[in-house]
Amino acid sequence: MHGGAHKINNTIGQALLAKFMGKDRLIAETGAGQHGVATAIAGALMGLRVDVYMGAEDVKRQKMNVFRMKILGANVIPVESGTKTLKDAINEALRDWVSSFENTHYLIGSVVGPHPYPTIVRDFQSVIGIETRKQILEVEGCLPDVIIACVGGGSNAMGIFHPFINDEVRLIGVEGGGKGIETGKHSASLCAGKKGILHGMLSYFLQDEDGQIVDTHSIAPGLDYPGVGPEHAWLKEIGRVEYVAVTDEQALRAFLELSRTEGILPALESAHALAYAIDLAKELDRDCTIVVNLSGRGDKDLDIVMKEVNI
């Protein structure tokens, strides 16, 4: 996982598209910085200029990734407006793009935004599901019973779910439950949001009764987005995928457990999927196969974990 997460699957694909369209500049939004880093990598590889919009709050919280992007030759633009986080970075990238589209491609990092972005990103990320299918058939000789992935915008989940949509496989998306849904401090748009329209898509959003988008919280920066990809909204409504939420605390416990039992530091985002898998496994038959999408490495999260646990 060069770049530390699944994001590179999408950035390489879209950077190729940008080159094909004759664009010489990429812009991107980033929350934690994972997508910004992946875009910077793709830009460096293909000789495209890169400007990354990042909420000023996130720039402060994610110094390492800001530095990584700079090393890779990208320009990081702090966004001072609104809540100074991911959604504001998207707003700012859109503002840039309306005046720069002639030479610039907006490389959106998740299965969100106006059509056809949700399908473009899904298709590039579906390499995850295609590979999972191939490997599980080799190892187990049959499809898994359950696939679990975390959902912020939802790109890693769409990527692994998509090739299994028509199979008899239970699919579960795990959202950031933050400090608990009942506290209001979470980022579980599908579990606790309402239908709305933002960033060119009809989907589920965390919003007040006037349709104002509200602040979100998750210990995992990559889940900290008030909306979710529209295809997830659809999969929820037709009942094909179950969406659940896991709290910061549960995710942290899963983070430590995987680190200590298998020697793998998972990203805090992916630790949400893992936490749900650990609980679910207790209820299932012993011979059930569960696949967890470990979509990112946890190195980036050590600062956050350090503040939360005493070791």
Add this chain to the structure above:
Amino acid sequence: MIRRPSLITYVTAGDPDISTTLDILKVLAKYSDLIELGIPFSDPMADGRTIEKSHHRALKSGTKVEDVLRVVREFKREHENPIVLMSYYNPIYVKGVGRFVRIARSSGVDGMLIVDLPVEEANEYLDACYRNDMKTVFLASPNTTNERLRMIDEASSGFVYLVSLYGTTGVRDKLSNLVFDLIKRAKSICKKPLSVGFGVSKAEHVRKILKAGADGVVVGSAIVRVIEEEGRESCDRIDEICRELRKGLIFH
């Protein structure tokens, strides 16, 4: 909805607070053929820094959608200037499109402009506006194709809003050259009145745009910038600015 030559002014409702908005509207009414009133939104993507900050000030002062409609009702008691509500789609969508349009119309709103609603997705909204005799305004930009211009013209019962440039709202020193081609093209295609906005901030801009054949001009950021600087004490300077802009209408 507008006749040539028209000056259209914009402010965000609730900036800096809802009672000052009523005072500002009364000033704008003296000079404006139509007033666009913005419903504040948490994520005003189509707006540049000046109007974006104005949305956030309005929300911070606690402005609700119902306050916006209330201020329209109060304004309309003494004034006849048409009011077009300018909004992002989400606040309208969550209230229920049909219900919102009905209540807005009965509050005295004459027309609506939804910045992030493309005409291709607007059937439910158009239907609600048609049933409630609410005028509609859609946006076209310099890269809008002739075919879409035709659709936009057809869907716009109020007027067609031409975006003068590639970009967001905001004060600009000079007009973009794109605007003149756009006006020419739109004039040959559209049957509805044409008004031009985004980056229009001086009497000289107003004059040039009207001379190029547009029916109206929209000025927003140049006015909102005063509110940013003067807050509740904005009325005098807004009066001055509007009087100056109005001069652009005389010798077009």
